Amino acid sequence: SVLMGVGILLFGEACRISGVGMGTNLTIGVITVLGTILPLALEKQLGSASGGMILGGITVCCIGLFFSMRSLQIRTEEEQMAEKSDSTEEFDSSTKTGDEEEGAKKVEVETTNTDHSALLKITICVAAAVLSSTLQFAFLFGSDLIDIAESSSGPGTTPKSGSAAIIWLFVIPLSTISSITYGLYQSRSVPLSNMWRSPLSRHIKIFVCACIPWIGHIHMYGIAANQLLPSYIAAAVAWPILMGTTVAWGMILSLMLGEWKGASKNAQKKQKIGIAILAAGIAIVMASVALHDE
16 A cells, blocks of 8 residues: 555656656556456466456557557657747747847757656656556455455444445555655645645535545446456456556547647547557457356
8 A cells, every 4th residue: 555655656757757648658558467467367367268358458458558658759749849949939039139148048948858768767657557556456465354344253244345445444544645745745845734724615626526536436446346247357357447448538538628639630640549449458358257267
């Protein structure tokens, strides 16, 4: 749980230094692969028909993520070229008015390249993925706690639909330690009193729009893996579906909200191809449930 919190922080850092395209898709791709292969290996299903179909499905998903990553890279390159063109025009304008030195300094500042090495980018993305995938580990290795929660011999019995919530009792508080610590450090110049001086409506909006959906979709993953799917492939099916649909919906929303209006047709085409391939991969993973080969 603590490691997952660190992984979430590294995910933000991966997006910062690698760009949203590489940071998101490479990280999510590794998370999907690790979180799928581990339960298949533990249940000895890697060589089964269901396992093979699941692995094929996540391979297709990764291809879709690659197309999405390329589309985002193309869009970023186009935006950088447009900014560089604007800077050049501003410089030309400044030289015409006799402000050569000021214009040169402005262009120098705006075009300074602080790019990081490819090795560092990949390392941060992989580290974020490995640590973030420990959420899946918590559900897999915490199965004994779920059994205790469902047991009728204890002090109380938890319905099967809610028994996976016992994992969250540990995951949520422990995973937030690193985020809260980092947030306080980054906001050390801001008085803590601002937290309760902010309008109540602001806190309610954040709670409704961010907290409830995030916790809700992971809780539904727990219900699906613990109650709705065959136990021998439950986690291996639910995990890639969770990761894939999360990314696919984000990609669809970005198109719906007009984030790609200024992008070239080539970039938009690759984004739509990525969505279609990702959807196909998710469908293949879902279809693996029909293969009964426990």
